[in-house]
Amino acid sequence: MKKTLLALLLGSALVLGACGGKEKVKEEGTAGTETVKIDAEKIAQANCISCHGETLEGRGNFPNISKIGATLSKDEILDVVKNGKGNMPKINISSDEAEAVAKWLSEKK
Template identity: 55%
Template sequence: MKKKLLTLLLGTSLVMGLAACGGDKDNTKDKGNGGTETASAGQKIYDQKCSGCHGGDLKGGMGPDLSKVGSTLSKDEILDTIKNGKGQMPQNVVQGDDAEKVADWLSNKK
């Protein structure tokens, strides 16, 4: 009985240890599938600052749908909207380098 309990405890510890080490959550690395550090950083900033109005899936909410914004607006036009606002969107919700990263990331949404 003690051997079975010891085996169960060791097995559980091994599974928990592997689970804690697995699952690379760092989205800033290039995974070889077209993802780049800037794109991942842009997505993270979007999730923090923009998703409340534009939705976590880019489909809109209070703000418009951005899922295909890159097909109608260039990176510079998106950056201009971020900096100057438009409609009900206030200006400078995201600023500086962060705004560049978000604009770059959104410009690839086509």
């Protein structure tokens, strides 16, 4: 009995531990549909600040992208994120995350 209970608790802990990561929220205007909320700023901070600086102001040979939306469209930014450009390599994130980051950066004007 104790072994069964311990196995059940351990299994539950593993299953619950594997869950999480992205926050699920109900999308407004749709009945019962769930979407994953992606924090584009957090993804950009994790992937961009090492080269572009903490406020995306540019650093060394890396350009200032704090107002990149004034010169590039969302689709152009998305292309750079997905495929890289010049010395910038492509960013290894999911398509949904890339879309969110491109949208977020395109609003920086």
